[in-house]
Amino acid sequence: MSSLRDRMKRLRGNSTAEPAETAVSAGAEEPGEIVERAALDEGFNEELDKELDEELDERLDNSQQLSPEWFELGVRIMATDEGDFLLRETRYPLDYRHGVHGLDELREAVAGLSAFQTGASPKPRNRSAQTAAAVSAEQVSRQDVHPERILFLDLETTGLGVGAGNVPFMVGLGYMTRGAFVVEQMLIRHPAEERAMLAYLCDKLTSYTHLATYNGRTFDWPVLHNRFILNGFRQFKWEPIHIDLLHPSRSVWRNTLVSCKLSHVEEERLGITREDDVPGSLAPAIYFQFLADGNPRPLHGVFRHNEIDMVSLACLAIRFGHLLSDGLGSRVPHPEGVEELLRTGLWLEKMKGASCAEPLFERLINDDQAPPSVYLALAERDKKCGNWPRAVLLWQKVVYAAEMAAWPGWGAHIELAMYHEHKTKQFDSALSLAEEALALALRRYSGLRLDAKRRAEVEGLRKRIDRLRTKIGRLSG
Template sequence: MSGLRDRMNRLRGSGGSEQAVENADVAARVMDEQAAIVQEIEEDIEQLSPKWKELGVGLQTNETGQFLLRKIVYPLHHRHGTHTLAELELVADKLGAFHPGQTQGAMANRIMFLDLETTGLGVGAGNVPFMVGLAYQADEGIIVEQAVIRHPAEERAMLAYLSEKLSDYTYLATYNGKTFDWPVMQNRFILNGFNRKMWQPLHLDFLHPARSIWRNTLISCKLSHVEEERLGITRHDDVPGSLAPQLYFEFLATGEPMTLEGVFRHNETDMLSLVSLAIRFGHLLGDMEGATFESPDLPEEMVRTGLWLEKMGRYKLPDVLFEGALRSDSPAPAALLMLAARDKKAGNWVRAVVLWQKVIILSSQAYGSFAIEACTELAMYYEHKLKDFKTALQYAREALEHMRSHPLQRRDAKKSAELEALRKRITRLTGKAERHGLL
């Protein structure tokens, strides 16, 4: 840089002399060489550290400024856990069930997958996405892009790139993106003046079906748990997403690119897992036609999957799943109660009663709360549907006995209210039974 500065000073001296001004050829030469020196300076400033290149990161420049971009191409035959990426093409149209009003199903090359690494947890103006992960299908396979800013001044250039990129897609696929990722991005677009042409996607938020299906059968519905327990994906030496902000602040303090290596890897796995999750839900919505994995076999998961599919307008696979749950050697009381509630809503009282009675038989000390619900439902059925006040009273008293055998439940405000309501029901049923000469 000092050599360039000396050359600039010498040229300024010759360019400012009277002789150079009079000689057009000399002046032109001076201007050309000055421009070349300025270009060398800019290139020297923009040159990335070799460590960025080790991470596969390059410099991206547009009319707004510059930022960093990492791009990885995965061939469609690449297997990520249980699924190959090529399966997205086979099931993408089934994902249109998330938006039933659409006349055309989703296509694989019209879905943009998004996952953010941010400086905080909220969606307010102070939370900045320092890494924006994208994944989309192209001719060469699934492409994962990771846009990164080295400092706040690069955010506008990154957003300009994203604004143009996202507009080519119809669907946005995320995990909790409706609550977090997309609101954060919308805030950043607005704050940087891109709100006039903001993208309006059809959202596919896979957290909601994951909770509907797995909330009681998995320890957690975090993406890392879902992918390990249901998608066959194992992470090695993974950096938890919760540490990403801390690592980014460390990078800001030191300027060391390798500080972010684990964050790049974590985000990249998240993107591929989102694609795999889209494939999984697509297969379920397609009634498992052509699927290479087994359908759910845990009774509660079978029922929850069936109920979610019915909510999405699918009815073929749910019937199979419900029957499988009922035939299970160890049916779960929770699953039976959900099926009974479904039958009650449909007016299928005969099977609902059988299911409630089965729950009572199956319930033990560990399942007392299920027995309470089943007894209460039967008490209501016999009181209001059959006007059999004596049988209704028997079930109400049985519910009270189950509740008394679980004293810890009475410490909960909701359980206390239920206990009080049950006592009032018993008092009312006792009066009705006495007036009809049943006691």
């Protein structure tokens, strides 16, 4: 406001000085009259300054006032050099429990989160850039996660794409500081406030080394990054270590949960139940209605939904941090069912190595009630790793189960046949297994019309049998 006042004063000063100078040069007035008019102009200017100050102050006060409906939401105006936007801050004590986890567990669990070491920068094209990126990644990988340097992010946007037309009207941030977990929620009342919100984020984000999101690698962060560019913040650089918790959730629960949406994962695995929650899919419609009628009350549900998302995201990070910190069985219960046991072991092996997953695999092979698909998946893993004894044991379990199945498969028969043909050179055993596989295929397809794929399967089994019989004939001859 002060800059506007100064510009108006300068303009007014130029407009009043010019006529006086013109009058003197033309000789139209005496010097005494000029002095008298100058005094009148000075008094007029002082009065005008006073009125201008009062008007600007009144406008400033009016801009800072919010209706009672806004105060019910707990928001306040955040003023920046780029303008204003609304900010809502909620503080949770660290002993607060959200489902089965307490927020204070984040201090212990972040040690395991250091296994997430994939940065957000794009892959370089040339070899020298690749080498520099590899050195940078190695330096980053040595950086431990500090609980107060990890930032949780979740956006509420006007659409689902990552293009220029998708605007984040609400940005939720979560972080630990001074013995509390703070949730900050920024809201723009109209598109003109977006630049002010982004300016605030420019100062905020760079204080953190890690970014935790849920599907943020393909949605939240690209959307926010595009808005920085479109609003002129091209010099803004922030390359945190991105921890996208959607990917481990899918790795562990994709075959055991109906959906891997955050609201479903938190209910099924984190013990969190939402009451009267506004689905995130309705948030854009609620915001557009607010833009139309100016009533902020329905936005309360959007604020609450985003707030719970932030706290749930922290608890999900705690869950995976405990898994990666050898807390399985102590800090985190053992997986429910053999499928989740397998997927958890495969994910732990990918993140930290085989030694972390072996105890889970041992529990799995001792479970005689596991379905054949689980045994086959673990056997495939052992085959790639060269653990042939256990792979053979698992294939034999599946072969035995297939003989009594009403709808049998023959994948394990083929794997064992290839093992005996190429590893042990026991061609008789390989031929016997191939013949059993053909018999199972014919039994399964009995009475069915064979399409091209099924005919190819049966033909492949017959060719394998013919090849093995030829090998055995050559050896006997």
